[in-house]
């Protein structure tokens with residue numbers, strides 16, 4: 135019997151690579167087109183919550199990633215002005231028992247490398263780099279993608295195209311004419327430091343620490359097997375030309391960050407940081423469709439980029455991939471049913487995560503009496519009650535949910 139044609143995937147980020155592995159697990163072949171000629175090791179750290187790690191485990195990714203990942207013992211919320219601890223949510227073994235999978239932190243490049251090594255070992259997956267998917271049109275029985283490699287332009291036919299081309303997705307336009315992304319007014323400042331060079335207050339032993347302040351928040355956690363500390367700070371920012379460049383690695387003057395941190399206990403601590411990169415936070419239009427003509431599906435940031443205030447963008451991309459692959463396997467000969475179920479199931483979940491991110495931003499950036507009330511309420515709640523707040527998010531099993 136002739137082999138089924140491969141599903142096309144645009145983009146070899148976390149979404150596209152996980153998608154290919156999830157499809158292979160269900161017996162589908164996949165071809166990934168990645169625009170970049172070399173898969174650069176960009177970005178900094180990632181928190182990987184149990185709703186994502188249970189899927190990565192099933193795909194064999196955790197075994198490869200484990201030596202480079204760290205299992206933090208807790209998430210702590212601290213007041214950035216005084217460094218005082220306001221709340222502690224236990225992680226480690228207790229979190230793994232509660233949510234059925236580990237909470238990990240890792241360098242983004244380590245996750246990317248683990249995914250790529252598995253993709254390269256899978257016979258049913260082809261990874262083509264230096265090749266961009268420009269656009270796509272529906273055909274009678276599938277989709278035709280226009281792909282370019284340098285000056286060469288070609289066409290590729292497939293039963294399905296999965297757009298995993300990130301926050302600035304070109305293919306989003308295929309699904310909806312009015313579907314760009316917008317600058318949210320927030321900038322992310324990122325760096326990694328050798329752990330022993332970071333001040334003690336920043337390198338709080340094996341925790342994810344969120345320092346809260348009305349003008350900014352800063353998240354710190356260990357990566358690279360614990361040898362480095364990942365720092366990411368969020369401030370309001372102008373949509374300057376530099377800030378709008380689509381580049382993970384642009385160095386920037388840290389003056390706006392220093393202004394935001396003025397008169398806080400964190401300012402002297404960031405003197406140990408030699409340089410920061412800045413990343414403008416863009417968001418996708420929440421009302422835009424994620425599928426087009428039963429033959430194109432958007433996943434990851436291409437579908438639903440939001441500001442990362444719940445640290446869930448990569449986790450949602452991983453959940454998308456698991457759900458979509460499982461639905462395609464269930465409805466092998468009825469792609470329209472699989473795609474519309476994907477959109478129907480995933481959109482409410484993503485909306486809930488986006489709400490949680492907006493809530494975090496409000497709470498973490500509170501000032502005056504609101505901040506006092508926040509601290510009072512958080513200090514009163516015991517650790518088990520704080521963990522219970524995350525059951526809906528971290529206890530979620532995207533695949534088991536399809537049976538429920």
Ligand SMILES: Cc1cc2nc3c(=O)[nH]c(=O)nc-3n(C[C@H](O)[C@H](O)[C@H](O)COP(=O)(O)OP(=O)(O)OC[C@H]3O[C@@H](n4cnc5c(N)ncnc54)[C@H](O)[C@@H]3O)c2cc1C
Pocket residue numbers: 144145146147148149150167168169170179180181182265266267268298299300301303304305322324366413433434435436442445446447448449450451
């Ligand atoms: C500061 C910051 C901190 C974050 N922290 C967390 C966290 O702790 N936990 C978490 O879960 N999430 C976090 N996120 C969110 C997370 O990084 C993203 O949601 C996730 O990386 C999205 O993955 P993706 O594969 O959808 O997109 P991307 O990683 O952007 O990948 C898209 C890929 O597509 C390629 N591409 C683009 N256009 C084309 C084309 N036309 N043809 C072919 N290829 C193309 C690109 O080169 C790229 O390789 C954070 C985000 C930021 C900005």
